[in-house]
Structure formats: C-alpha cells, structure tokens
Amino acid sequence: MDTISATRIQAADATVTVLSNALAVTDWSRRYFGPWWNATDVPAQGSCAGPAVRVDVDATAYADLARLVNDGRDHEDVVFAKARTRVARDGDDVIAVSPEEELAYRSSPATGRSAIVGCRAEPVALAAVRLARESIRGQLLRDGWAVLHASAVVRTSDRATVLTFGSKGAGKTTTALLLASRGWSLLANDRVFVRPSGDGIDVLPWPSAAALGLGLLDALGWFDLARERLRSGEHLHPTQNQQVTDALLAGRREPLWEEDGKRKREMKVQVFPDQFPAWFDVELATGGRAAVLLFPQVRPDAVPGLADGGRTLDEHDFMTGKTEDRYPDIFGLAHGVEGGGRADARATVADRLAALPHHSVILNHDTAAGADFLHKLMAD
Structure with missing residues (x-):
C-alpha cells in the first residue's frame, strides 16, 4: 500500500490540502508556497476535509x-500553463489531459476536490502547485479578493506596500527588486491579490517563480551568486530554458532571445520563491497594506526621476478571465x-x-542610481 503524505496550504481564509503517494510532490508544494503562503505538513489521515488535490x-x-x-465525447482544446490540454466533462466533473506532459486531471467544482495523475514526478509536482494555487485563487475571489497585474x-516597520504597474517589460520586477535591494x-513580482479592508486595501502574494533577465541579474550583483549555486549542484525552477542555465554556468551575461510568433522574447532566469532569501538575501513578505502606486518606464539614456504627467490605474491593471493568458479557469474552481x-x-x-x-517614474540601466x-522617493 502506498504511503500518503499531505501538505496544507493557507492564504487568508482559503485552504487546500495536497495529498500524494510521492513525497516529492508534497515537499515541492511546501517549498513553493511556504515562503509566501502558510504551507505545513499535516497527517494524511483525516486531512481530506475541505478543498483538496489528490496527486499521484x-x-x-x-x-x-x-x-x-x-x-x-465533446471537448475543448485549450492552452493551460503553456501546455496543450484537452478538456471534457464526465457528469458534473471536469476531466482533462495534457499529452505533452503526460498529465491527466479530474476536478469536482461542487466539492472543491481535484485529482492529478501522471507518469513522472516532476511534471506531477508542478501541476500540483498550479492546481492548488487555482483552488486558493477561486476561494479568495469568492471571498471578495481581486487580482492585480x-x-x-x-x-x-508598518506593512506599507508599494504596488508597481505596467505591461510586460515596463519594469515592474526591476522596480520591486531595486526597492528590495x-x-x-x-x-x-508579477501579480497580487487585493481586498478592501477597513478604509484601506489588504495585499496578499501570488506565489510564482520570478523571471529575471540575465542583464538584470548581473546589474543587481546576483549573477555570480546564482552561478556559484548552480555550480555547487543547486537548481533553479525547472521551467527555465536550458540555454539560460548554460549561459549562467558559462558566465555569459548578455540577454538571450527566442522567437515568439512575430516578435522576440527574452529568455529569463526562473527563480524559486525561497531562493530570494537563500541566494540573494532578499526577505519575502506574506502580506501588506497598499500605500503607494508606481508606474515605471525604463529609458536606458535617461536619469532616474519623476516623469511628467503619467498614467493612473485602469481596467487593464486587473487580471480578468479575458487577460489571464496562462491559467484560464478550465477546471471551474472559481x-x-x-x-x-x-x-x-x-x-x-x-x-x-x-x-x-501615484508616481510615474523613469529608470535606466544603472541599478544603483535607480x-x-x-529609496529616496519612498522616504519623502
């Protein structure tokens, strides 16, 4: 008989338990969610009350x-977590298969119970994290939280939170990491949960790997730290392109690009949440209170400063079913x-x-100056 392990994950009032016949799966969930959400090992027996993901x-x-x-049966072909996925119904359940990853899913939206089965431990562990996060997301959304990009x-000292907005490449991650330094x-680094509370806004993290360009990693002084960690046998997130790993190990610091349809896309280092404190001495926060909004622009030849005019928050800064390009709610968990x-x-x-x-700010490639x-702007 298989030994079953269990990890319970909690964010605000939302919970989900991941149960698996593979210890690597629950270890992965605890590592991935632990720094930002509360993830703890629990006894498998009696831990099935409430939302759960059984992963084998x-x-x-x-x-x-x-x-x-x-x-x-009738089905729909979609892309979920960048993988081609076929989705169908079996009575009230949603069933799905991703052949490239050798993963199959069953979701019972009415009970909050889901199951994942697969052939290899690593893809199964990655899928468990995604589905557990989707379960938490659904509960938080129903409880009045929203998702900001x-x-x-x-x-x-006071949980004051700086929120930074912008489209891809605008400098959201750069701004956050400059302040973290x-x-x-x-x-x-990319999206947050927010909810009105009292007369303010509470903020919760959205756990995910952080994508950092090789140039940014170098500018922050982290390139050699990451390289030495890799040389000692540690690993970055497995979704990272092998070319990026090879460049790190070889000491190549220039950006790497790949064709993405009609445009080029930078291939980036994928950092686990817990690697920020362990590798780069950046502490992680588990929550905060919205205090300031920043709208950055990166201009290589400019001097860091405030921009004239500038934009304010708009509907595109909220993640919606139409703008959610990576994790559509195919399992009905919302x-x-x-x-x-x-x-x-x-x-x-x-x-x-x-x-x-609100502050519209200009940054350049001089990380120390930025x-x-x-730091001075936030202190004023």
Whole structure:
C-alpha cells in the first residue's frame, strides 16, 4: 500500500490540502508556497476535509483517465500553463489531459476536490502547485479578493506596500527588486491579490517563480551568486530554458532571445520563491497594506526621476478571465467568478487605490542610481 503524505496550504481564509503517494510532490508544494503562503505538513489521515488535490504518480491511472477524455465525447482544446490540454466533462466533473506532459486531471467544482495523475514526478509536482494555487485563487475571489497585474514590496516597520504597474517589460520586477535591494521585503513580482479592508486595501502574494533577465541579474550583483549555486549542484525552477542555465554556468551575461510568433522574447532566469532569501538575501513578505502606486518606464539614456504627467490605474491593471493568458479557469474552481475577482470588489479596489499617492517614474540601466532614487522617493 502506498504511503500518503499531505501538505496544507493557507492564504487568508482559503485552504487546500495536497495529498500524494510521492513525497516529492508534497515537499515541492511546501517549498513553493511556504515562503509566501502558510504551507505545513499535516497527517494524511483525516486531512481530506475541505478543498483538496489528490496527486499521484501512476502511469496506469494516467492512461485510463486520458482514454476517458479522448473517448469521443465533446471537448475543448485549450492552452493551460503553456501546455496543450484537452478538456471534457464526465457528469458534473471536469476531466482533462495534457499529452505533452503526460498529465491527466479530474476536478469536482461542487466539492472543491481535484485529482492529478501522471507518469513522472516532476511534471506531477508542478501541476500540483498550479492546481492548488487555482483552488486558493477561486476561494479568495469568492471571498471578495481581486487580482492585480502588479509587483509589490513591503516596508517591514508598518506593512506599507508599494504596488508597481505596467505591461510586460515596463519594469515592474526591476522596480520591486531595486526597492528590495534597499531593505524592502518582496511580496510579489508579477501579480497580487487585493481586498478592501477597513478604509484601506489588504495585499496578499501570488506565489510564482520570478523571471529575471540575465542583464538584470548581473546589474543587481546576483549573477555570480546564482552561478556559484548552480555550480555547487543547486537548481533553479525547472521551467527555465536550458540555454539560460548554460549561459549562467558559462558566465555569459548578455540577454538571450527566442522567437515568439512575430516578435522576440527574452529568455529569463526562473527563480524559486525561497531562493530570494537563500541566494540573494532578499526577505519575502506574506502580506501588506497598499500605500503607494508606481508606474515605471525604463529609458536606458535617461536619469532616474519623476516623469511628467503619467498614467493612473485602469481596467487593464486587473487580471480578468479575458487577460489571464496562462491559467484560464478550465477546471471551474472559481465557480463563475471572473478571473480577476467580482465586479464589485474590483470597483471598490479601484476607487481606494485611486486615492493613494501615484508616481510615474523613469529608470535606466544603472541599478544603483535607480535604487537610490526609489529609496529616496519612498522616504519623502
């Protein structure tokens, strides 16, 4: 009989338990969520109350569920976590298969219970993290939280949180890490949960690997730290392109690019949450209170400073079902709530954030100058 391990994950009032016949799966969940959400090992017996994800490495079970998805029933082909996934129904359950990853899913939205079966431990562990996070997301959205496309850092003394907005490449992650280099704690690098509370806005992290370009890693003084860690046998997130790992090990610091449709996309280092404190001495925050909004622009030849005019928060800064490009709610875990939160929650968040200080800032490639400018701006 298989030995079952269990890890319980909690964010605010939302919980989910990951159970698996592979210890590597629950270890992975505890490592991934632990620095930002509360993830702890619990006894498997009696831990099935409430939302749960049962995750097993079982090639036979994978083949059986994949066959069920592909038995001629109506289906939809979508992309979930960058993998081609076929989604169908089995009664009230959602069933799905991702052949490239050899993963199959079953979700029971009415009970909050899900299952994943696969052939190899690593893809199964990655899928467990995604589905557990989707379960937490669904619970938080129903509880009045919304999702912003923003980075966030927190001042430890008073939990004041700086939210940074912008499209891909605008400098959200750069801004957050520059402030982190001056003692702020990193709460999120790409998106956050927010909810009205009292007369303010509470902020929670969205756990994920952080994507850092080789040039940014070098500019922050972290390139050699990461290289030595890799040389000693440690690993970055497995979704990282092998070319990036090879460049790090070889000491090549120039950006790497790949074709992404009609445009080029930078290939980046994928950093685990717990590697920020362990490798780079950047503390992580588990929550905060929105205080300031930043809108950065990166201009290589400019001097760091405030920009004239500038924009304010708009609807594109909220993650929605239409803008969620990586994790569409194919398993019904949000129970019909829009991907970025209820309309009333988003409206209240927008009104309260609009009343906070806004700064449009210009940064360049001089990280020390940018960090000094941002640190002074936040101190004023």
